[in-house]
Amino acid sequence: MEAHDTTKEIAEEDSKADSRRTDGDDSVRDENTALELHTYLKNWTPDERNHALSFVYSLVEEKQRVLDVGCGIGLLGKYLTKQKSCSVVGIDYDPKSIELAKPFISDAFVVDLRNTDLKEAVKGETFDAVLFADVIEHFAEPKKLLEGALQCLSADGSVIISVPNIAHSSVRLALFEGRFDYTDEGLLDRTHLHFFTLKSLLQLLESVGLVATEILRVYRHAHHTEIPVQETPMMTRSLIETAEQEPEGLTYQFVVRAERIESNRVRNLINLRYSALEREVARLTDENRYLKVGYLEPELRETFYQQVEALHQELSSCREEIAASREIERVLREEIKHVPVEELQAKNALLEREIARVESKTLYGILKKLYRKLTR
Template sequence: MGTTTPQDDQFHALLKEYSYPLSLEGENTASRTLRLVGKNKRVLELGCSVGTQSKVLRHDLNCDVTGIEINPSAAEQARRYCSRVIVGNLDELDFRPLFPQEKFDVVLCADVLEHLYNPTSLLSRVKPLIDTNGYLIASIPNIVHIAILLEMLHGKFDYKNNGILDNSHIRFFTRKTIITSFTEAEFTIALLERSYARENETEFDLRNTINNASRIIEYIRTNNEECFTYHFIVKATPSQSSREELSILNAHMENSSLIALATDKERELAKLERRINELQSNLTWLENKTPVRIARWIMSLIHNKSRNLTSTKAT
């Protein structure tokens, strides 16, 4: 057995086992991603960890799952739900000898690309494994979320055990770099969706910042349309188009996704306006009722005082 280096120790310290409650009914990123996979699919799940998503794919969607996982301990647990689990580093694996004839309906990259040194290379290497009419599904954290920007204003870029700054993340993505990576890997983006979180709904403690940086927050909200995007959710298909044609197609999809983003914001604004109207209505009701209650309270005091005086005189 060879000796280990400090770099090896650091590498193995980042081998994590991601386990969390998960069902298809949720509106979180993982649930939405799995629903895009569909039923009765042959799935290649990259970075399957302990099999949290593999379990749902197998039991709830009746999928046949092949997993690839870098952590041997996590891979062993995932074997409970996968037909096959390969232990390997996605940055280095040559898929051709592993799957010389095999094709998959879906390649799943759920919060995986940000853990790699060369995510575009991975996308290119798995492309031949996708069968006709197949597709790739990915969820990818957004590095320009408002919480990250507010942290950086205070000189912070502190890694955490999970979330956008998970301490095993190597690469960071924006909407633009996602479009670029998939285009360079020769995928057509068929769907680009988002999951949202406001600045006070993340893993970062921003209470003091939120209270003292209202103008900065308003500036970010006005100038960064993706400031509340926590994850991007991508569905992409292998493309036979030229690079120029593919760039145009993916740019069109990006524009369509921005229209959807604007619609989401209009829906959220309408919800806030309804809430404001509700609060204003309640305030009006209270303002109308309070004088009556005060008058009744004063009359009650006068009545009780009068009764007390009458009782004292009679005595």
């Protein structure tokens, strides 16, 4: 499923993103706490469009048992618990965040996954969904992290991941100017240890036995990110528009649901795609057959006309033979008046054979020959 977008909608969401950089939301944190929220958490609710957390939230099904890795203050878990009746366990390395998260979710633990195995951290429990909302890019070994997630995942469970897109147009344009400046948050967050394109993310998933079953996208224009992009004599409007039109040039974040290749959902997707491919093959086969006939039609038509002309000539020759045979018959009838009966009978038999031979070359015989030739 692809996230719906229009230029107007992206612009509206860009404007909201700008306002969130300065506006706080005391309803999601303790007033006595100096905890600074990550930009994308400010003012977030599940109905917000074009937002990574909203997409992660949408991919979790009702009443699932959820492990939220890097849960922060438990804002996502709070809505999953309240609105989807999920049982949410959160883990995070920051004790202050965990204390704030505990009232909102089923359980929360302080865990530093740089030193602790994920399965060990959750004491061998299994979950229907394991969430990594802007998390794996902060780890030196994201593959090891995903391998741990698989050990905590139920048979048909999902791993749901959001990551920034390093191929966003703002990064490309900054590189064009020779810039790769780290920021406090966003695409070039200074704490990121890995950068992902869609291709490299899918390759990482496949390397641990996971297959993407759904991909959603958060869109931002080049001039609405934390990376400055301004028109200059070198950075022309045309260049900016070209960068945005590149594959994934407007994609700010990817949100991916992935499952084991042997899961029921993956099997169903494979079957659906196989059926769609079969239909496409059948369509292309019919189209190819039509094109072949169309290509050969002039040649076939010319061959047909040549065969018809040859048959007309053969028919004319047969008519001449029939006329000659009738003349022979007339002469014979004159002669038989003076021929004995036995001799007459013998000649009559000879005549009938001759007539049969000639009649075989009449119109009926010719059409039969034509039919045989055309149906070979």
